[in-house]
Amino acid sequence: MPRYYFSLVNDLNFDDVDGLELPSLAAARSEALGLARDLMRLQPERRDWSGCAVRVTDNERNVLFDVPFLETGDG
Amino acid sequence: MTAQSEAGSHGQNRLLSALQPADFAILAPNLKDGRFKQGAVLQEVGEPIKLIYFPKNGMISLLAVMEGGHAVETATVGREGAVGVMAGLWGGSRATGRAVVQLEGDYSSVSATQFRDAVVQSRGIRDLMSRYNDTQITLVYQVAGCNALHQASARLCRWLLQTRDRSESDTLSLTHEFLSEMLGVQRTTVTILARELQTLGLINYRRGRIEIRERRGLERRACECYETARRRIESVFSESLS
Numbered sequence: 001m002p003r004y005y006f007s008l009v010n011d012l013n014f015d016d017v018d019g020l021e022l023p024s025l026a027a028a029r030s031e032a033l034g035l036a037r038d039l040m041r042l043q044p045e046r047r048d049w050s051g052c053a054v055r056v057t058d059n060e061r062n063v064l065f066d067v068p069f070l071e072t073g074d075g
Numbered sequence: 076m077t078a079q080s081e082a083g084s085h086g087q088n089r090l091l092s093a094l095q096p097a098d099f100a101i102l103a104p105n106l107k108d109g110r111f112k113q114g115a116v117l118q119e120v121g122e123p124i125k126l127i128y129f130p131k132n133g134m135i136s137l138l139a140v141m142e143g144g145h146a147v148e149t150a151t152v153g154r155e156g157a158v159g160v161m162a163g164l165w166g167g168s169r170a171t172g173r174a175v176v177q178l179e180g181d182y183s184s185v186s187a188t189q190f191r192d193a194v195v196q197s198r199g200i201r202d203l204m205s206r207y208n209d210t211q212i213t214l215v216y217q218v219a220g221c222n223a224l225h226q227a228s229a230r231l232c233r234w235l236l237q238t239r240d241r242s243e244s245d246t247l248s249l250t251h252e253f254l255s256e257m258l259g260v261q262r263t264t265v266t267i268l269a270r271e272l273q274t275l276g277l278i279n280y281r282r283g284r285i286e287i288r289e290r291r292g293l294e295r296r297a298c299e300c301y302e303t304a305r306r307r308i309e310s311v312f313s314e315s316l317s
Contacts, residue, residue: 006263016266018282034261042227042264 002058004028006035009053009066025064028056032067040069084108085183087131089155090207093312098199105189111135111176113248117158118170124162126184130154133180134241136257137172137215146173147222148257149215153241155308156211160204163190177253178242203311210311217300217307225298227260231268232297234258235278235287237304245287272296 005019022028032054040049049069056064085106086092091099106129111117117128120140128135134153138146149172152158162168168187185193194201221230234257238247254269255262269280277293279286287293294301 014267014270016263018266020262031261031263035263038227038260038264039267 004031004064005057005059005061006032007055007057008039009055010051019059029065029067032056032065033072036067036069036072040072084131084181085129087154087181088129088157088183089312090157090203091129091183093203095199098197098203101193101197101200102185102190105185105193106183107185108181109184110181111179113176113179115176116173117176118172118174120171120173121169124159124168124170124187126186127157127159127162127190128174129157129183129185131181131183132178132241132243133176133182134178134238136175136177138175138256140173146256147259149218150211151177151237151241152211155311156207157204159187160190160208162187163194164201164205164208178238178248207311210307213307214304217303221298221300222259225300227258227264228268228271229296229298230258230300231265231272232277232293233301235285236290236293236297236301239287239290240305245290247285247287248283249285250283 001021001023003019003021005016007015020028020031022031036052036054040046052070053066053068055066058064085099085103085108091102091106094102111128111133117126117135118124130152131154134151135158136148137150137152137158139149140146152174158174159168159170161171194204221233231254234254235247238249239245251262251265254265258265258268260268269278269285272278272293273280275289275292277287277289277296279288
């Protein structure tokens with residue numbers, strides 16, 4: 001199974017160096033979406049999430065896609 | 076002679092050791108020893124309960140399972156409790172949740188039929204098991220409230236503390252998948268939360284393995300549910316002495 005790496009774009013400081021083995025790109029997108037939702041829920045007092053995104057990269061650190069927090073349907 | 080010394084290894088389970096010797100003697104001939112492995116499913120939702128498990132160590136999670144397969148923690152059981160006692164109290168019961176072994180360990184077990192007979196025969200067994208069952212229901216309510224109201228970080232601290240109490244060790248083998256299921260968050264979110272606790276010097280964290288460094292610090296960051304659950308469990312046993 002391919003390994004995907006998740007990091008946060010903008011002012012949130014996180015880079016998962018271990019990554020996660022997931023069956024598909026769709027599974028990686030679902031993990032990224034869930035992560036964005038979790039992070040918004042963890043900081044309910046924060047109002048402005050514009051510019052924040054979960055970035056998904058592959059083994060060579062190529063950017064596969066970004067999931068902006070504001071496009072998760074929760075924000 | 077106390078039930079504990081008569082009970083031998085069965086008495087490592089606190090419910091069994093809290094029984095009066097005469098009551099324990101009713102169950103004793105039917106108790107069997109066993110060992111469960113991490114990840115083993117002891118009961119599945121809706122299936123008939125065949126065995127009642129009394130852990131001597133280790134830890135079992137009771138999970139609520141949603142239609143899509145997602146599961147979330149509703150309670151954990153260690154040597155202070157049992158899995159499946161409602162089968163003896165109400166008769167013919169089916170499991171209300173999935174019971175999964177989280178920390179491997181030893182247990183005593185008795186068949187549901189023999190347990191039911193013992194409950195009918197002895198008021199002492201019936202009273203203690205009812206009290207335990209009632210307490211477990213209040214703990215499930217507590218966890219439901221906790222899942223809805225408390226932050227994932229505070230719940231993670233509660234989880235680490237209660238697992239530590241069950242395993243009686245500061246080094247916990249907990250997989251990522253498991254913690255993410257217990258807390259109802261993504262695996263990457265677990266990494267973020269654990270890393271935060273590590274930065275504070277409370278734990279050392281590697282994938283699949285967590286070492287607790289500052290128990291008091293975790294207690295301060297855990298939600299109230301950790302202490303509440305501890306008190307409720309103790310009340311099962313303090314009442315049995317009176």
